[in-house]
Amino acid sequence: MRRLAIASLLLALLAVATATAQAAVRSKCQRLKGKDLAPAKTVKLVALANDEDGTDLVGCVLPRGKVRTVTSSEDLYTTRYDYALRQVAGRIVLVSSTYSSQYAFSESTRVVDLRSGRYYTIAYRCQQITGDNCGDQTAAPAAFVTKLGRAVAAIGGPGGMTIATFDPFGRRRDLDVATAAELPPESLRLAGVTAYWRHGGQPRSADISSPG
DSSP: OHHHHHHHHHHHHHHHHHHHHHHHSOOHHHHOOSOOOOSSTTEEEEEEEOTTSSEEEEEEETTTOOOEEEEEOEEETTEEEEEEEEEEETTEEEEEEEEEOSSEEEEEEEEEETTTOOEEEEEEEEEETTSOEEEEEOEEEEEEEOTTSOEEEEEEETTEEEEEEEOTTOOEEEEEEEOTTTSOGGGOEEETTEEEEEETTEEEEEETTSOO
């Protein structure tokens, strides 16, 4: 019985020592250096120089989340990739990326979850230099995200301006549709989970926490 007790104690001490040693080894996420662009203390988001005269926007959830590349910028002489960080809410990143060359131009606005790596597209437009369209023709001049991955955006396209909300899986629900003059995108704002905008000068609002 005494030997069994001693063996159990040794195993317990070994487990504690192993856990302590593992905790002492800093994760790749913890070692990520650079100006932190994420307001949340549990999230890191930094722009790291790459080999293509641009930067990689990379982030992770502390302490040991996977380091993920959200988007990148590159200068390839006749081809450029650029991005704009639009908002960070907890682990959720809202970013717009562009591509331009002598052949075409495209722009996409996406929502990325740093924890899972899941993302969805809010708006996308593409046009060839010849003037022909090569994809959807939507843009999001105004967009906001919540810490749980929901989004609301003013989406402009051939049909006018639409106020739309998205659930964390990217499922879209349209809230309002009108011309850009009647539905100015700059009137859109988000407070908590309530979106506010103006239609023809009249205030409107919607709770975007409801199912998409």
